[in-house]
Amino acid sequence: MSDLPEPPGLPLLGHVPALVRGPAMHRVLYAWRESYGPTFRIRLGRTTAVVISSPDIIATMLRERPETFRRARAMSELIKEIGGHGLFDAEGDEWRRLRPLAIRGLKTAYLRNAFDTITRSAARLRDQWMAAATGERIPVLDDLMRYTLEVAVGLTMGHDLDAIGRRDEPGPHQQLSLVLDTLTRRMNSPLPYWRWVRLPADRRTEAAVTQLSELIKERYADAEQRVRTGKQPDNYVESLAEACLRNGDRISEQDVTGSVLNMIVAGEDTTAATAAWAMHYLATHPQVQERVRAEAAEVLGRDHYPADTTALSRLTYAEAVVNEVIRLRPASPFLMMETTTDTTVTDGRTELRIDRGTVLVPLLTYGSDSDPERFPDPGVFDPDRWLSAAARQPSHAQGFLPFGSGPRFCPGRNLALMESTLIVSMACHNFVIDPDTSAGPVGERVTFAVLPTRLGVRLSPIPAPAR
Numbered sequence: 001m002s003d004l005p006e007p008p009g010l011p012l013l014g015h016v017p018a019l020v021r022g023p024a025m026h027r028v029l030y031a032w033r034e035s036y037g038p039t040f041r042i043r044l045g046r047t048t049a050v051v052i053s054s055p056d057i058i059a060t061m062l063r064e065r066p067e068t069f070r071r072a073r074a075m076s077e078l079i080k081e082i083g084g085h086g087l088f089d090a091e092g093d094e095w096r097r098l099r100p101l102a103i104r105g106l107k108t109a110y111l112r113n114a115f116d117t118i119t120r121s122a123a124r125l126r127d128q129w130m131a132a133a134t135g136e137r138i139p140v141l142d143d144l145m146r147y148t149l150e151v152a153v154g155l156t157m158g159h160d161l162d163a164i165g166r167r168d169e170p171g172p173h174q175q176l177s178l179v180l181d182t183l184t185r186r187m188n189s190p191l192p193y194w195r196w197v198r199l200p201a202d203r204r205t206e207a208a209v210t211q212l213s214e215l216i217k218e219r220y221a222d223a224e225q226r227v228r229t230g231k232q233p234d235n236y237v238e239s240l241a242e243a244c245l246r247n248g249d250r251i252s253e254q255d256v257t258g259s260v261l262n263m264i265v266a267g268e269d270t271t272a273a274t275a276a277w278a279m280h281y282l283a284t285h286p287q288v289q290e291r292v293r294a295e296a297a298e299v300l301g302r303d304h305y306p307a308d309t310t311a312l313s314r315l316t317y318a319e320a321v322v323n324e325v326i327r328l329r330p331a332s333p334f335l336m337m338e339t340t341t342d343t344t345v346t347d348g349r350t351e352l353r354i355d356r357g358t359v360l361v362p363l364l365t366y367g368s369d370s371d372p373e374r375f376p377d378p379g380v381f382d383p384d385r386w387l388s389a390a391a392r393q394p395s396h397a398q399g400f401l402p403f404g405s406g407p408r409f410c411p412g413r414n415l416a417l418m419e420s421t422l423i424v425s426m427a428c429h430n431f432v433i434d435p436d437t438s439a440g441p442v443g444e445r446v447t448f449a450v451l452p453t454r455l456g457v458r459l460s461p462i463p464a465p466a467r
């Protein structure tokens with residue numbers, strides 16, 4: 001490890017200033033990857049981390065969990081401290097216990113009410129956009145954050161937060177997006193300042209987490225009652241209650257609040273960012289917009305959005321748009337991991353010996369926007385590439401893991417694709433989308449997800465008879 005190349009950094013702070021102040025963090029890592037090769041070292045304050053881009057080594061790291069590799073301890077501790085401990089940051093036996101519960105809970109939610117919950121929120125969003133004046137700047141990321149939060153709360157707890165309708169009223173939806181900002185700020189801070197002094201943003205984040213935890217506890221108590229009377233679970237908390245009452249699974253109150261919060265936070269910003277980037281690409285690619293519109297006209301007819309999952313599954317071009325957005329703007333381009341033991345990994349060409357406790361940063365999607373071997377004309381936004389037979393070849397997926405891989409693969413992938421595809425299709429079916437750069441050019445900001453900044457669009461409703 002000591003012979004790995006390292007970009008120039010500062011004494012004490014190492015590479016943190018370059019990562020925080022430069023362009024979005026993953027872009028800085030990509031630039032260093034170009035100069036220093038597939039494996040290099042960086043210093044995050046006193047911690048040395050190894051950045052890895054070899055697809056084979058990354059696949060091994062993701063597969064050998066939770067035994068040999070884990071999420072970075074520092075990050076897990078921050079999530080715990082903020083009160084959001086759950087599946088994402090659990091390790092070892094705790095993770096083995098929580099993972100099947102989460103998978104079963106999400107499956108229950110998908111099967112029973114995911115579609116209705118998503119369309120209810122999409123309908124509210126459509127109404128809100130319809131009510132906006134033609135030509136008004138629509139802050140799509142904010143709107144889509146409320147959409148994904150509303151869906152996540154509906155699916156996990158069966159509760160209608162109505163974050164879209166009540167957008168100007170106080171509530172967790174006003175502050176929840178601060179959670180990832182706060183986590184990121186704490187992660188990048190050279191000192192754990194929040195243990196001595198809380199900034200106003202820290203206090204607001206903690207208040208939002210407390211508020212949501214109270215809601216989860218309430219909903220779980222109700223779910224227990226319903227399940228005791230023989231009701232079949234309809235959502236994630238009911239599924240947890242059933243596992244506890246019927247199967248005797250050990251689930252504490254903390255398991256429930258943490259798991260649900262964790263699920264909401266893991267799914268909200270990532271999916272909202274993907275849908276918001278999709279709106280950006282649609283606005284700047286009118287010919288793609290036109291094709292989504294033509295597909296929607298054929299599949300949806302006079303409906304505003306798909307009537308059922310069969311209609312949704314026929315929106316293949318809209319889904320290709322989402323996949324292409326994820327290729328160019330993956331919401332989670334890297335992970336922060338750690339080894340649990342001394343180990344050696346290899347991709348057949350190089351062998352990397354890693355000491356126990358070393359922080360590792362696998363670049364999950366490196367090259368997806370620049371490698372012409374896997375993605376011809378990589379810089380071009382071309383949804384058609386996802387409709388070709390080549391898109392189904394395993395080599396296409398090599399080194400492109402936007403949802404991770406192995407035993408900790410993202411359990412929310414299908415939900416994220418459903419939510420985003422529905423927005424893409426609904427938006428083009430109901431509106432002409434134009435870019436609005438009055439706030440400046442669109443940029444990127446990394447919290448735990450890569451979010452678009454200054455993104456606005458203008459929406460012109462398409463009169464119903466014209467559809």
Ligand code: HEM
Nearest residue numbers: 088266267270271274331332403404405408409410412416
């Ligand atoms: C476009 C949207 C999304 C992206 C790009 C994304 C990406 C990821 C990635 C990269 C991981 C790490 C996987 C690994 O360690 O191998 C992950 C894990 C996770 N995601 Fe997602 N995700 C998205 C949406 C969602 C949604 C909607 C939910 C919840 C409903 C969700 C819940 C989770 C959870 C709970 C984990 C932790 C799983 C575990 O550690 O066992 N994600 N996601």
